[in-house]
Amino acid sequence: MARRKPTPKRQLAAYRAKRDFTRTSEPSGDLEAARSTRLRFVVQKHAATRLHYDLRLELDGVFKSWAVTKIPSLDPAIKRLAVEVEDHPLEYGDFEGTIAPGQYGAGTVQLWDRGFWEPDGTRTAEQMLARGELKFKLAGERLKGGWVLVRMRPDKHRAGRNNWLLIKHRDAFSHSGDDAALEADSSVASRRSMAAIAAGKGRRTARPQSRSRRPARTRSRPSHV
Numbered sequence: 120m121a122r123r124k125p126t127p128k129r130q131l132a133a134y135r136a137k138r139d140f141t142r143t144s145e146p147s148g149d150l151e152a153a154r155s156t157r158l159r160f161v162v163q164k165h166a167a168t169r170l171h172y173d174l175r176l177e178l179d180g181v182f183k184s185w186a187v188t189k190i191p192s193l194d195p196a197i198k199r200l201a202v203e204v205e206d207h208p209l210e211y212g213d214f215e216g217t218i219a220p221g222q223y224g225a226g227t228v229q230l231w232d233r234g235f236w237e238p239d240g241t242r243t244a245e246q247m248l249a250r251g252e253l254k255f256k257l258a259g260e261r262l263k264g265g266w267v268l269v270r271m272r273p274d275k276h277r278a279g280r281n282n283w284l285l286i287k288h289r290d291a292f293s294h295s296g297d298d299a300a301l302e303a304d305s306s307v308a309s310r311r312s313m314a315a316i317a318a319g320k321g322r323r324t325a326r327p328q329s330r331s332r333r334p335a336r337t338r339s340r341p342s343h344v
Contacts, residue, residue, distance in 0.1 A: 148208030234259030
């Protein structure tokens, strides 16, 4: 008998347990996100205790998420540490703003990149994740082409923490060295800088693609950006 996939509600238990939605402006996941015929992804620049980049890939009704310690590199020779974190609701694909002090992940969040993704290979995304090697292609505004997430051996000093490496595949979108264009400090949604977002200046100019006013169903189709 085939195993039932966990519902988004169960998958979001860890996410919700870490947050007080009376104090944080982050989405709770109670709204059903808009439907899409393609899988979406988002990368959020996050100035928390340390500046990092949150990679989120839509899968099974939620965003599978990794905190990438440095800006993703287009150089296949450069490996970025990507720490696996809790699943996030698809509504999070539209989130840009400031998480209040004292809340989990407090700091400024910028929509740094977004677009669509697809598994790359003969196996499903679920199978590749289970094997610890997820090959995929991105079609974003800043990140494009082939990538791979490779799970590292468990760290005996940090039980429960899954570390991966994010690596760019060698293709038409890769090159050696740094890419100055990736250092640009502007949101792909509002064109605001991190400082402007932190100060509450300006506003979103791009229409959110994942918002819906309908209550979430037990099973919902994927969504976001």
